[in-house]
Amino acid sequence: MVRVINALLAIVGGVGGALLLYWILNRLAEMLPQKWEERVKPWVFILPAIAAIGLFLIYPAVRTIVLSFANATSTAWVGLENYTDLLGSRDFQITLVNTLLWIAVVPAVVVALGLAVAVLADRLGSGGERLTKSSIFLPMAISGVGAATIWRFIYEARPEGETQIGLQNAVWTALGFDPVAWLQVDTLRLNSFLLMVILIWAQVGFSMVLLSAAIKGVPIDTIEAARIDGANERQIFFRVTVPQIWGTVITVFITVLITVLKAFDVVFVMTNGNFNTDIIAVRFFNELFRNGDNGRASAIVVMLMIAVVPVVAYQVRHFRAEEAAR
Amino acid sequence: MTTTGTTPPPTPVPAEVKPRRAMPRRGAGVAPGAGRASWPARIVLLVICFLWLVPTIGIIVTSFRTEEAALTSGWWTVITSPLDFTQYTIANYREAWDAGMNNSFINSFAVTLPATIIPIMIAAFAAYAFTFMEFPFRDTLFVVIVGLLVVPNQVALVPLLRLYTDVNLTGQFAAVYLAHIGFGMPLAIYILRNYMSTLPKAVIESAKIDGASHFKTFWRLIVPMSVPALASFAIFQFLWVWNDLLIALLFLGPGEREVVTVTVAGLVGQQQQGWQLLTAGAIISMVVPVAVFIALQRYFVRGLTAGSVKG
Numbered sequence: 331m332v333r334v335i336n337a338l339l340a341i342v343g344g345v346g347g348a349l350l351l352y353w354i355l356n357r358l359a360e361m362l363p364q365k366w367e368e369r370v371k372p373w374v375f376i377l378p379a380i381a382a383i384g385l386f387l388i389y390p391a392v393r394t395i396v397l398s399f400a401n402a403t404s405t406a407w408v409g410l411e412n413y414t415d416l417l418g419s420r421d422f423q424i425t426l427v428n429t430l431l432w433i434a435v436v437p438a439v440v441v442a443l444g445l446a447v448a449v450l451a452d453r454l455g456s457g458g459e460r461l462t463k464s465s466i467f468l469p470m471a472i473s474g475v476g477a478a479t480i481w482r483f484i485y486e487a488r489p490e491g492e493t494q495i496g497l498q499n500a501v502w503t504a505l506g507f508d509p510v511a512w513l514q515v516d517t518l519r520l521n522s523f524l525l526m527v528i529l530i531w532a533q534v535g536f537s538m539v540l541l542s543a544a545i546k547g548v549p550i551d552t553i554e555a556a557r558i559d560g561a562n563e564r565q566i567f568f569r570v571t572v573p574q575i576w577g578t579v580i581t582v583f584i585t586v587l588i589t590v591l592k593a594f595d596v597v598f599v600m601t602n603g604n605f606n607t608d609i610i611a612v613r614f615f616n617e618l619f620r621n622g623d624n625g626r627a628s629a630i631v632v633m634l635m636i637a638v639v640p641v642v643a644y645q646v647r648h649f650r651a652e653e654a655a656r
Numbered sequence: 657m658t659t660t661g662t663t664p665p666p667t668p669v670p671a672e673v674k675p676r677r678a679m680p681r682r683g684a685g686v687a688p689g690a691g692r693a694s695w696p697a698r699i700v701l702l703v704i705c706f707l708w709l710v711p712t713i714g715i716i717v718t719s720f721r722t723e724e725a726a727l728t729s730g731w732w733t734v735i736t737s738p739l740d741f742t743q744y745t746i747a748n749y750r751e752a753w754d755a756g757m758n759n760s761f762i763n764s765f766a767v768t769l770p771a772t773i774i775p776i777m778i779a780a781f782a783a784y785a786f787t788f789m790e791f792p793f794r795d796t797l798f799v800v801i802v803g804l805l806v807v808p809n810q811v812a813l814v815p816l817l818r819l820y821t822d823v824n825l826t827g828q829f830a831a832v833y834l835a836h837i838g839f840g841m842p843l844a845i846y847i848l849r850n851y852m853s854t855l856p857k858a859v860i861e862s863a864k865i866d867g868a869s870h871f872k873t874f875w876r877l878i879v880p881m882s883v884p885a886l887a888s889f890a891i892f893q894f895l896w897v898w899n900d901l902l903i904a905l906l907f908l909g910p911g912e913r914e915v916v917t918v919t920v921a922g923l924v925g926q927q928q929q930g931w932q933l934l935t936a937g938a939i940i941s942m943v944v945p946v947a948v949f950i951a952l953q954r955y956f957v958r959g960l961t962a963g964s965v966k967g
Contacts, residue, residue: 333829337766340830344774352781356871371870372791379782379841380797382775386838387804390812390819397814404818443704450701453693465705468712471949472942473899475917479924479938480711483718483731495730497714531708539957584806592808595901595917599924611902614810618817619906628814635811642803649802656853 348378391635398628402621412629425608428522432593432609436526436533437586441579443530444537448545449567451538463542467535474532474595481528482600487511516606525607528596533589537582544578545571580648584641591634610634719935720744726932748936755933757940759912760919764898764944766829767908767915771836771897772890778837779844779889780882784874786845787852788860798849804842812839813906820907831907832915833897840893847959851885852878888959891952898945916941 355374359367401408416422451462469477486496487509494500499509513521548571556570572579594611597603603612610630618627693701717731725743734743785791786798816835817826825831855878863873879886901917910918920941923934949956 333762333766337769337829340766340770340833341773344770345777348774348777353871356869360869369791372785372789372794375785375789375870375874376782376797378778379845382778382838382841383801383804386816386835387807387809387812387842390815391807393815394811447701447704450693450697453697454701458693462701462705466708467953468946468949469708471895471946472712473901473917473945475901475920475924476899476938476942479920479934480715482924483714483935484711493729495727497710497730497732500730500732531711534708543957588806588808592810595921598901599921611808611810615902615906618814624814624818631810631814634808638806638808641806645806646799646803649799 351378394628394631395635397624398632399625400628401625402623404624408625412625416626416629421608422613424606425603425610425613428519428606428608429591429610431519431522432526432529432590433587435523436529436590437583439526439530440533440537440586441541441583443534444582445541445579447534447538448542452542452545463535463538466538469532470535472532474593475599477528477532478596478599481531485512485524485600513601513607514605519606521601521605522607525597525600528600529590529593533586537586540578540582541575544575548574584644588638588641591637715935715938719748719932719939720746721932722747723932726935748932749940752933752936752940755937756914756919757916757937760914760916761940763829763908763913764915764917764941767832767836767904768894768897770829771833771840772894774833775837775840775844775893776886776890779841779848780879780886781874782845783848783852784870784878786849788873788878789870801842801845805846809835809839809903813903817906826907827909827911827913829908829913832904835903835907836893836897836900840889840896843892844889847889848882848885851882855881884955884958887952887955891948891956892959894948895945 352374355377356371359370359374362370397404398412399407399409401411447462447466451459454462472480483495484497485499486494487499488494488496490508494503494509498512503509512524515521552570552574553566556566561569592611593609594615597607597609597612598615601607603609603616610633614627614630614634617623617630714731717734718726721731721734721743722745734740737743786794812835820826820831825834859877859881860873863877868876899917901921904915904918905921908914908918910922914922916937920934920938923930923937926934
């Protein structure tokens with residue numbers, strides 16, 4: 331009860347305090363000569379937001395880069411040692427390969443499935459469309475931990491001879507095979523792919539909703555025109571619809587890509603990176619929390635930052651183009 | 657989105673996404689879409705929906721079965737013996753609730769509510785300035801915010817953990833919600849600014865002519881007009897913070913102040929024993945975000961289609 335009251339107090343204090351701050355700063359600005367007032371006011375409005383971003387994103391990001399050149403307790407400089415140690419270890423190489431696999435598979439599958447469902451559902455009656463979309467969209471509200479729990483009961487394995495209570499092994503043994511501890515099979519990275527299935531399951535709804543909105547936004551006359559010109563459904567889809575929704579396809583792809591880069595919960599909860607399923611975000615957590623190694627954890631994050639630089643660049647360019655078109 | 661976190665990108669609004677249909681596509685007589693799905697298409701959709709729903713149905717059914725039933729037969733066996741009432745129970749929920757979910761459930765609110773509500777106002781002020789005021793470096797600053805949308809928040813965690821330790825904030829709810837306020841800020845400003853720039857400029861101009869100050873214009877005009885955008889950010893942020901595991905685990909950890917995701921993650925780790933607690937615990941942890949999501953889906957989708965993405 332005390333906690334709830336504290337939380338409410340935090341809200342009241344946070345919101346009230348911020349409002350009071352704005353009000354006072356605004357008053358002060360109004361006391362300045364007209365010319366200065368005009369110059370100062372915008373900064374009064376954006377300063378708290380900029381301060382939050384500076385304190386919680388910019389400053390720590392810079393500090394992370396610095397710490398990546400220091401030792402585990404950040405007490406001495408070690409140059410590039412964190413990087414060379416990580417990149418030289420077999421373990422970390424596996425982590426990187428797995429992460430690349432996730433990047434290669436998940437965003438593409440999520441976009442393709444989302445597009446397929448969006449296109450097909452668009453042709454159903456509105457009731458069927460809503461029902462289809464809701465069932466695929468719902469996992470979006472479920473946490474990574476919740477999703478992992480749900481899929482635990484799919485992949486669960488029991489020793490041979492016992493009743494299988496995991497769905498996948500139940501089907502598998504019904505087909506006459508021996509039960510398999512799925513998450514421990516790293517042949518061809520099978521376990522990593524099974525973990526990817528969980529993230530795909532959670533993300534397709536997002537992709538479907540965005541792409542569906544884009545498809546509905548395609549002007550009907552362009553499709554009608556193509557139809558009159560004798561194009562078949564497939565040609566209409568690939569030559570008329572897809573080019574017009576391409577911007578959204580890229581948006582979805584980037585979003586899922588970023589989600590994959592920071593994906594932590596599913597792998598952490600299911601295998602904690604064991605059985606060769608480690609990925610970069612889980613490794614980061616274990617270096618920082620389990621091993622207390624600030625240097626290596628920071629070096630991993632710096633690699634992550636380098637990986638998103640092209641995405642940031644694209645993002646900014648795209649934004650500029652959109653603004654110019656406004 | 658997921659979580660996983662799920663996950664919305666900073667990717668600027670693709671023009672196609674905006675609902676800009678001048679005429680309803682499906683007017684009488686036209687109906688190029690509705691109802692023309694072929695049977696193979698219907699079957700494919702049915703199979704996909706089935707595959708998507710089965711895992712969730714499985715855990716819901718399991719959560720209402722006794723430990724004995726759950727450990728000795730698959731949940732799908734209820735299809736063949738649905739009337740064998742000895743296998744059903746609601747004791748799992750009571751046990752999970754008493755075994756710690758009651759505590760972490762409240763903790764989750766203590767973290768999520770401030771993390772959702774506080775940033776809204778701060779971001780609204782900033783978005784107003786970015787939309788309606790002129791100042792040096794305005795566009796540069798906004799581009800930085802757009803870039804930050806795709807930066808994973810892991811970049812901040814190592815130094816923040818040290819900083820929090822220095823100021824004795826580790827283990828406090830404030831440690832988590834303050835971090836989420838910072839991490840959510842770029843998205844909040846981005847969504848609100850995009851929305852505000854679609855508001856009719858004439859309204860603001862006439863308020864100015866009437867002698868209203870920026871403060872007054874913001875408070876009386878812009879905030880009430882921006883409610884849909886405020887709501888869509890609030891839903892995103894609520895789902896992210898409630899569903900987050902990483903930051904809660906780092907800054908609060910397991911223990912007295914653990915949140916629901918941490919409790920459930922702990923239960924998954926225990927092999928087999930206590931599994932009936934796990935199913936019920938997981939469902940308790942999902943009830944709030946799923947309810948919020950279903951109730952406010954409209955705003956959520958609107959936020960998505962406004963091109964929101966967060967790193």
